[in-house]
Amino acid sequence: MQNSEALALTAALLAAAGDLTRRINDGVEARGFEGRPAYGFAFTRLARGGATVTELATHLGVTKQAASQLVDELVRKGYVERRPHPEDARARLIVLTERGWECTRAAEEAAADAVRAWVEVLGEGDVRLLYDRLVRIAPYGPLRPAW
Amino acid sequence: MQNSEALALTAALLAAAGDLTRRINDGVEARGFEGRPAYGFAFTRLARGGATVTELATHLGVTKQAASQLVDELVRKGYVERRPHPEDARARLIVLTERGWECTRAAEEAAADAVRAWVEVLGEGDVRLLYDRLVRIAPYGPLRPAW
DNA sequence: ACGATTTGGTCAAGCTACTTGACCATGACC
């Protein structure tokens, strides 16, 4: 593989990721929610029983201060609540509200719509293969804003 | 494909793209250049005979003001020059300096190194296939910062 | 059991990379 192709591969990845996130965000807004792409990724972490600010920060690949500010935003918009943590009095458990669950489902639907567009071009098998390969490359890396 | 998988696919794309850009940027800095990831993508556009600020803006998916600021930065660091445009007195042609070419090559090498790590995991064929599929999905979309 | 250190969280301030808005100079179009 030539050097110039390696940069092109990176560009293609970024373009694809940007395309998807934009479509999803548009879809979420079209369903009556206001937000930014980071919400969706926060939701995927919160959906499994809630999370602490620090856990969220790790998941998103930002400082805990930034995660805390994001949570402020989500609280203000009614998507999550800060509850006392059942096992650690220092920590707070961030959990989705009913509206938060609705927004999560909206994001999943929008994502499914966007991916469906890809499936029409590549076919189900290739999209699944793409996913499989990507997971093997960057299994659980933080979701940093990309460039 | 289930809804939740669609979001996971997006996350995987972002993680992979973020991983690559980080590795490349580290590699470029290790080779003695200072910069940020956007430089590399600007260089790929400038490498083919230069470009105007507006063309660069389109390529990167930002406003022309933002592109102009990026060019300021690149000029300050000695990577590019603003020349009068040979065919349009309003425009300026942004071209790489010798140091700009060196940095471009460094970015390509770093990208090749990063991709090589992927090839070791997936094999050359799968990486090439990945690239092929990505290009078919998001052929020439702008390279927006991803989330 | 108790002082020292670590960990979870927030407050405050600062910065980077973008945006929008205003503007000028040149080119394109009847």
Place this chain on the structure above:
DNA sequence: GGTCATGGTCAAGTAGCTTGACCAAATCGT
């Protein structure tokens, strides 16, 4: 040749992160 479009810059504003300081609760060492 006047009108509008296009390329570029200057200026100001903003979003979303960062670093640094700090407090309270938990954990560790002795």
